[in-house]
Amino acid sequence: MQPGQPSRTALGAAAHRAVHQVLERGCIFTDPLAVRILGVDAEAAVRDAESNPSRRMLRLFIAVRTRFAEDALAAAVARGVRQLVVLGAGLDTYAYRNDFAESLHVFEVDHPATQAWKRQRLADAAIPLPRTLTFAPVDFERETLAGGLAAAGFDLAKQSFFTWLGVVPYLTAQAVLSTLEFIARLPGGAHVVFDYGNPPTSGADRDRYAAAHEALAARVALIGEAFRSYFETDALHAKLMTLGFREIEDLGPALIRERYFANRGGSLPDRGGHVIRATTV
Ligand SMILES: C[S@@+](CC[C@H](N)C(=O)[O-])C[C@H]1O[C@@H](n2cnc3c(N)ncnc32)[C@H](O)[C@@H]1O
Numbered sequence: 001m002q003p004g005q006p007s008r009t010a011l012g013a014a015a016h017r018a019v020h021q022v023l024e025r026g027c028i029f030t031d032p033l034a035v036r037i038l039g040v041d042a043e044a045a046v047r048d049a050e051s052n053p054s055r056r057m058l059r060l061f062i063a064v065r066t067r068f069a070e071d072a073l074a075a076a077v078a079r080g081v082r083q084l085v086v087l088g089a090g091l092d093t094y095a096y097r098n099d100f101a102e103s104l105h106v107f108e109v110d111h112p113a114t115q116a117w118k119r120q121r122l123a124d125a126a127i128p129l130p131r132t133l134t135f136a137p138v139d140f141e142r143e144t145l146a147g148g149l150a151a152a153g154f155d156l157a158k159q160s161f162f163t164w165l166g167v168v169p170y171l172t173a174q175a176v177l178s179t180l181e182f183i184a185r186l187p188g189g190a191h192v193v194f195d196y197g198n199p200p201t202s203g204a205d206r207d208r209y210a211a212a213h214e215a216l217a218a219r220v221a222l223i224g225e226a227f228r229s230y231f232e233t234d235a236l237h238a239k240l241m242t243l244g245f246r247e248i249e250d251l252g253p254a255l256i257r258e259r260y261f262a263n264r265g266g267s268l269p270d271r272g273g274h275v276i277r278a279t280t281v
Pocket of ligand 1: 005009010089090091092109110111114139140141164165
């Protein structure tokens with residue numbers, strides 16, 4: 001991120017969710033606040049998406065990862081989850097349309113500059129702040145997640161759910177694993193959903209994913225938020241088990257197509273963007 005500036009990729013991800021409501025009528029993921037929180041940028045985002053059809057794949061991936069996370073959250077609330085931590089929240093709107101407001105407290109953790117910008121956007125869109133929401137500003141380059149959550153009143157003993165969408169690729173592998181270790185050790189038990197990418201292939205093995213990925217990596221690097229980590233699926237699963245996670249559900253391109261785009265023909269390689277759920281309870 002640029003010093004003192006809100007995340008530009010947070011705006012990009014929110015624009016994809018808003019465009020999905022308009023161009024695909026929210027067929028994968030319905031978010032009644034997605035367009036509203038973008039405000040005047042929403043119309044420009046739709047025009048931009050219409051003139052760049054190649055962005056559709058990323059838009060649908062963002063819709064899928066959010067739908068997967070919110071479906072998993074609903075199931076986990078039924079299993080006793082009482083706290084949700086939205087890590088690197090950006091313009092995520094879950095806290096403002098919380099389906100379980102009576103029993104689920106939401107902590108939004110984000111860089112202070114992004115969070116201040118979001119709060120202004122919420123005010124501009126007249127979206128009220130629910131009493132079940134606590135903001136926890138944390139700059140991961142300077143502070144720990146544990147410290148930020150403690151200051152916000154997070155209860156380590158309650159079963160918790162973490163959504164961590166669109167953030168892992170921007171962090172070093174070491175930073176990713178230390179956050180996962182913190183989550184795995186929570187005494188109340190925890191669930192986490194995040195997305196990650198397999199290392200793109202190069203040279204003669206360069207596949208369709210590698211080509212699309214290269215273009216995206218170049219775009220995010222240009223705005224100061226370069227990709228810094230990739231994981232091989234098997235190695236990541238082994239690491240999660242070592243950290244103490246017990247149940248893992250991982251959807252790569254092939255399983256995503258099977259679950260969310262079943263009427264599409266053709267097959268896909270299973271390398272590329274994944275969304276994964278891991279739990280310790
Ligand atoms: C691509 S955005 C994803 C936002 C949101 N989760 C979504 O899916 O729309 C990346 C997020 O990571 C946050 N982030 C990046 N670097 C950070 C840092 N050093 N400390 C805290 N948050 C950071 C940004 O502020 C931003 O909200």
